[in-house]
Amino acid sequence: MSSLVSLVYGESETRPQFYSRKEKSLGVLCSNFLGLYNGDCAGTSTVGLDDAANRLGVERRRMYDVVNILESIGVVARKAKNQYTWKGLEEIPRCLEQLKKDGLKENFNSAGSCSSARVCHRKSVSNENQCGGLLSLNTGGEANHLASLRKNNKSDKSLALLSQNFIKLFLCSNVDMILLDNAAKALPAKVRRLYDVANVFSSLNLIEKIRHSESGKPAYRWLGWKGKLKNGFDTASEINEPKKRVFGSDITNYNSKRNKTNSVVGWKSSKETSVRMHNKLVDLEHEYDENELKQHPRHKSTGIDFGPFAPVSVLKARDAAFKNVKQVQDMESLASTYRPQYHNQALYDLFAHYMEAWKSWLEATRKQQTQQIC
């Protein structure tokens, strides 16, 4: 039967000598796709599906997969039939924030109807307060909105929605790692489909595939948007995210090469909701994990990883003690939390420059004030 492949493709000159499934993965395709358009002018550049498919040497069907997932995090937006607008990777943090907001809201609203130990039902996600949530969250674009409304019956199973819900799973709970099986149960979704989205997100470096150390089961760890693609493209500088704690110390002892973690979507809002989602995942993990609870204390020992905040925040806290002007501290933290990402190093430098200037201005003002008070 495997000869069927060579039989089908045997004559094709474009077909590589040795068929490698890996080279054709959605993740690779995604990387190539981004490589193709990443330099383009965000918001104005148009992506044609046929064109992209041709240039990437894949069939059009696959483009739908990639594009739908990318659309779910704002990288592209559907403009018209066959046409997408390139929004750019810098849309990602904004989109993640929105997803987190939406996720927290949804969960909160539907909490009553979520009886089992899983995250909200698809129904409640797509029907309740999703009003244009899917695919229009980043653009406010009518076309997208319409598109998602048009096939409402389909959209609750769509890859795009699954992608978003998968992300919400991470963002709206405090977990750092989710077992594939549990994600499939929680969303709910076919594992197959999760692999599809996970591959794309992996290539974006939003998540990382790991192994549950005890069971060896596949799992994914949230990395957050760092402005770096897996293929090494550097799209922006690092952003700071308050450190997320690692979920379930009893199970999260995966290979700990962490070096934590920066993303714009780190704010700790709606604690209650987070806790609730977190607990659901905990339940799932336990359900799955019953007998594997003999502990490995090791991951707690990594002091670096388990500070409540990323280093910048630590510095900030120290700084704040020195300053003792709370308001200012808040503003600073806001400023660095929402530090924008720039493709361009020059822009980033410019931003850094203004930050510096602003800081020294603050210092001066502060000194002045203290003098006046004295």
Place this chain on the structure above:
DNA sequence: TAATCCCGCCACCAG
């Protein structure tokens, strides 16, 4: 063997 997930059939919908 289990995990992974490509591939393309075909349903659905707008024009």
Place this chain on the structure above:
DNA sequence: CTGGTGGCGGGATTA
């Protein structure tokens, strides 16, 4: 009817 979309699961590949 045609063409664009995209859900879906069979079964090939990989681990």
